[in-house]
Amino acid sequence: MPFVIAALVLVGTLCVLNLLLSVGVIKRLREHTELLSKPGHGKVMPSLGVGEEVGEFLTSTVDGGTLSRESLADDTVVGFFSPNCGPCREQLPRFVEYSGALPGGRGRVVAVVLSHDADEANALVADLAPVASVVVETSSGPLSKAFKIKAYPTVLRVAARGGRLVVTDEAVDLGQTATAVA
Structure with missing residues (x-):
């Protein structure tokens, strides 16, 4: 006996010990779930977020103009595209259509073509030049650094707020009519 x-x-x-360990594991899983559900956690942001200030930059457009942070008009759309990117080729016609319908025209649109090869960039430049001020640079160029670009295509809207140029939309809906946004 x-x-x-x-x-x-x-x-x-052993049953009580197993129960205590199970409760501890469940508690940790809930903490991790809460952490992972917070915005921005666990995913790479493709660029600056809404409200973040655009860094300083000075660059030239393909038509010989100069672009700087101060030269961007209020409510400017800035798009980053790469010729080697499948999603960029899919988004390009929508970006061109959207940009062509924006009030203010080319003065409110900047398109950045990220390429090491000028011949590859020329096709995109030809499509973008009628509707945007176009800049060709590498992924470490001044605009890419100023906007902290990590993914392509990226389309942002920027505006002056309190004397600073900040991102006001980090995912511009190119399916929406541009005149409704203005």
Whole structure:
């Protein structure tokens, strides 16, 4: 009989220990779930977020103009495209159509073509030049750094707020009519 009692106490102790460990694991899983559900956690932001200030930059457009942070008009759309990017080729016609319908025209649209090869960039430049001020640069160029670009295509809207140029939309809906946004 003492052997049965000892075995029963051992099994009971193991069950209580198992229950305590299970409760601890469940508590940690809930903490991790809460952390992972917070905005921006676990995903790479493709660029600056809404409200973040655009960094300083100075660059030239393909038609010989100069662009700087101060030269961007209020409510300017800035798009980043790469000739080697499938999604960029899909978004390009929508970006061109959207940009062509914007009030203010080319003065309110900047298109950045990210390429190391001028021949690759020329096709995109030809499509974008009628509707945007176009800049060709590498992924480490001044605009890419100023906007902290990490993914393509990226289309942002910027505006002056309190003397600073900030991102006002980090995912411009190119399916929406441009005149409704203005």
